[in-house]
Amino acid sequence: MDRAITAPTGKSITTGADFLQLDVTDAPPGGRADWLATRLRAAIADGRVPVGARLPASRVLAVELGVSRGVVTEAYQRLAESGQVAGRGRAGTVVLAGPAGVVAGVPTPAPAPELFAARPGVSVFDALRAAPAELDLTPGVPDLAAFPRAAWLRAERAVLRRLTPADFGYGDPTGTPALRRAVAAWLGRNRGIRVDPAEVVVVAGVSQALGLLAQVLHDQGVHTVAVEDPSSLGVRQHLHNWRLDTPPVPVDAHGLRVDRLAAAGARAVLVTPAHQFPTGVVLDGERRRALLGWAERGGLVIEDDYDAEHRYDRPPVPALRGTLPERVCYTGSVSKLLAPALRIGWLLVPPRWHTALVDAKRMADLGNAALPQLVLAELMTSGALERHLRMLRRRHVRRRDAMLRAVREQLPGAVVHGAAAGLHLLVTLPDEVDDVAVAAAALRRGVKVHPLAWHGQRRQPPGLVLGYAATPTGDLERAVAELGAALRELT
Known part of the structure; x- marks a missing residue:
């Protein structure tokens, strides 16, 4: 909070600024420009003001501190002379570099x-x-x-025009109705899955989907999920983080060796049947039937459909979820379609687990941010995503x-x-x-x-x-x- 003192005339004089918690009363008499330049250098050096950041306009900072504008411009000039900032016209004064040999905010990479x-x-x-x-x-x-920036901006403008004030409040933890409808339609058109939008749970990518599933599985007494071998190291790390063991099941030219699944001693298995990671093989028809037969006898299949839309020289492979929804959990995302930074995915589970999954999602984050969901829904329904x-x-x-x-x-x-x-x-x-x-x-x-x-x-x-x-x-x-x-x- 800004601090102020009262002048003899009764006029309030600002002496502090929220920016870097600067308090001009700390400055020595006659040395305010030196004091400000020193404080700014320290903030740039320790990363509080990172490379690329814009400093407050000199007029604004001067008013907040209760000093003349010349004090601020002189401090900025000293930083410019040392090469740490530069004036960019209407873009303001921008931080160029920290101390020699240091890039603020960037971790030192492992050799x-x-x-x-x-x-x-x-x-x-x-x-x-x-x-x-x-x-x-x-x-x-x-x-x-x-990334389709122009299409995203058009969709965002269209969404914002339609939103009411109430739409900016807390929403359904399972996701906005618009995105759940759009995802259900997308999965029907592109992955052969018939699903009611009410069954779709919007998640922050496949990583969160796995975390939510792990919680539900633990509550059901399942502590082991078999995985393909080889399989994604990152996915295994997420499962281990949620205290699930991941016994390996071999993969060959036809996909998962379902005949070796029983030996893993797991009641659940995670697979990438449309394009196995990392080998790229497709789970063939005989193996698909065998895997679904294993599931019908009491097993649970977790289907990671991470990049199935990207196919070039072969016909589409329908998702397992479309054949046996009561025994297959299904997850996908837009990380490979648009960008991982969006952190938007979806998860389908057998109906008997839906309530528990929604409870876990609610406790995790109350639901994904609504505005990106609505923009994505606009892209899906308008045909822009296809x-x-x-x-x-x-x-x-x-x-x-x-x-x-x-x-x-x-x-x-x-x-x-x-x-x-x-x-x-x-x-x-x-x-x-x-x-x-x-x-x-x-x-x-x-x-x-x-x-x-x-x-x-x-x-x-x-x-x-x-x-x-x-x-x-x-x-x-x-x-x-x-x-x-x-x-x-x-x-």
Whole structure:
């Protein structure tokens, strides 16, 4: 809160500002500009005012502090002379840099040898994202540059025109009715799932869906969820965080080895049947029937439909949920369709668990933010999201084909898997190769990839999981050339 003193005339004089909790009474007589410049430098150095932030307008800060505008402009000028800020006209005074060698607010990335030195921990993906690299082939990342900004803004304006004041209050923890209707229609058109909108629970991505499911499973006495092997390391980490064991079940060219499921001793299994991560295989018809038969005998299937809309050279594969809704939990999101930053997904559970799931969601966060849900619903119902998906498919095919050509040229002996759909390829390498060492060498060359070893609980053939959706074709060719150089360096 601003502090004030009363002048002899009775006029209130401001002496403090909320910005950095500045109090001009702390300044020495005749040294207010020095004092202000010192306080600002300290705030920039410790990250309270990060790089890229805009300082208050000099006139505004002067009024708040109860000083002349010249005091503030002189302090800003001193920071400008040291290269820490710059005037940008109408954009104001912007922070350019902290002290030499420090970028405020940016964590120091783990060097490549340490990042790949041991079994990956829960912070490994944060560390990899923070590691500097010119070329990023991280799997599962969509083309963020393709986010439909114009369509989103149009949808947002349309939504805001319709909203009443009451719409800005607390809503249904299961999600806005508009988005639940839109998701139900989307799943019917694109995934072969007939679902009542009342059954849809809007969640903050698949990670929250897994957390809510874990709570419901624990209450039902289920503490083990079998997973495909290999499978997403990140997904397993989320399950472990919620105290669920994840026994591995092998995957082959036809998908999950359902005949090995009983040996895992689990009453539930998590699968990615439309495009298995990371191998890219599709659960074939015989295995689908076997898995659904296992579920009908008392098992529970958790279907992660993480990127099923992205298919290129094969017909669509319907979701398992459409065949056996009473034994299949289903989750999906817009993380691969639009952007992970939206944190919007959906979850369907068997009817007997719906009330418990809604209770868990209510206790978690009272429901997702309503405005992004309404904008997404507008994109879905207007056809804009499907138009965006068609554009992405064309772009992804060009990028995938460029990566395939580069792999053939630069990685002799490599075998490509899962090219018909999705946002990534699995490239397996000769048996004598250490894929973790290759990934570390690639990062030293400025290329980010996942070694297949990260995603397996049991020993896997050496391989690399390569995302291509977010990278232009020329950069893909350069990145694979660097992978080839890294491989030759180690063999």
